[in-house]
Amino acid sequence: MNSRNPQLNENGTLQHLLTTEGLPVSVLLHILDTAESFVGVTERDVKKIPLLRGKSIFNLFFEPSTRTRTTFEIAAKRLSADVINLNIAVSSESKGETLLDTVNNLSAMNADMFVVRHAQSGAAHLIAKHVRSDIRVINAGDGSHAHPTQALLDMFTIRRYKREFRNLRVAIIGDILHSRVARSQIHALTTLGVPEVRVIAPKTLLPKMVERLGVHVYHTMEKGLKDIDVLMMLRLQNERMTGANLPSSEEYFKYYGLTPEKLSLARRDAIVMHPGPMNRGVEIDSAVADGKQSVILPQVTFGIAVRMAVMSILAGNQT
């Protein structure tokens, strides 16, 4: 394992997908290009290929998720892998040991790959450090740290609609503070050469020193949406809010909810994305979510192809 980047081995080959941070542009593009070929597979009559036949993929979900878990499951099944879904609710006291014990047990059942979703930041890293070197780990979301496959499917969607990254202005809008998706998006966008990435949010929903990630900070939609090509909405994460970050969701909608009027401030051909699940009437108006500029459902479809690409690249890479 490469000590600087635990996702890569000494030869720079991808072993695990834990975060988009620090991934070379060549790795990102390889995943996106491979996913293009899988889109074709998902449009055929027989939506299955024999690539991962005989491999066992364990979906370890320590946190509830429907969409992400399902798309990982579909991706693995379309690659002909055996998929075992484990929805494990853990109490907050029994973190480290229980997690690694679980992993040890599943490794003893000859797992080839773990897809991990956990409320604790760093859980997937911990597992990746711990497992045998021939086992691959994919982070399907850890705390407020990273959600790399979501960011990759977002990059795939952007490239599908906008072709080039190097002439885009992209705005990430909403609860940046609690969002692992936003962090992964920012790293991927900057690595792929997007010249201007903005974040638009109230001060209470921005992490401290967010500018260090290379983004431009805006506190109003009126200023932030000007000349924007891609709007990446985030879900208001009520379940992660402990303090009083917001007065009310109605108040939030008034200033930051994406309505057709606010969308008209962006470029006319701008696309609207959302990682789901959406809070209609909180961060996004139904007229926008279901409108012509929305690419929210194509994102879900592309998510399967992108996860197929990640799984097959990891499974095929030598240790």
Next chain:
Amino acid sequence: MRLPDAEELFQILAKKIRSAGIQNIALVGIHTGGVWLAQRLHQELNIQRPLGMLDVSFYRDDFDKRGLHAQVKPSEIPFDVEKSNILLIDDVLYTGRTIRAAINELFDYGRPGCISLAALIDRGGRQLPITPQYVGAELKIPDNQMLELQRDENDKLSLKIYDKTSNHE
């Protein structure tokens, strides 16, 4: 070894396919060299049905050893495979494993009526019971060498031979 001229071989191959007089045929080229040949044949033989292309990377039998090819290209079969009369086209026929993968992939699009095989060069060394119906030339190439079809900026085809550095097939 003196290699034959790829352009001449192409003409021989095209002539053989034309004189077979197959009706309502659909061409499918295998990436990358096979696609170049299939594009040329599609024009030359004035084929009506749209051209198909396969990248067999997802069907290879050496995925566990070699992983995924760095540049997988999308497969495109723009016609209904069901009951179709398909001519698969590859540049160099060797072990037969690529053709096995291509046939498997085609069946995931439907049940073809018939599949036949054309190759610019048959270099021998088969490891599977696969026989081409049309070949430009047969050429014995030692196992430690690679034979590759190349295309220059004017679309001119040529053959190149070199020593294997890694097991390529």
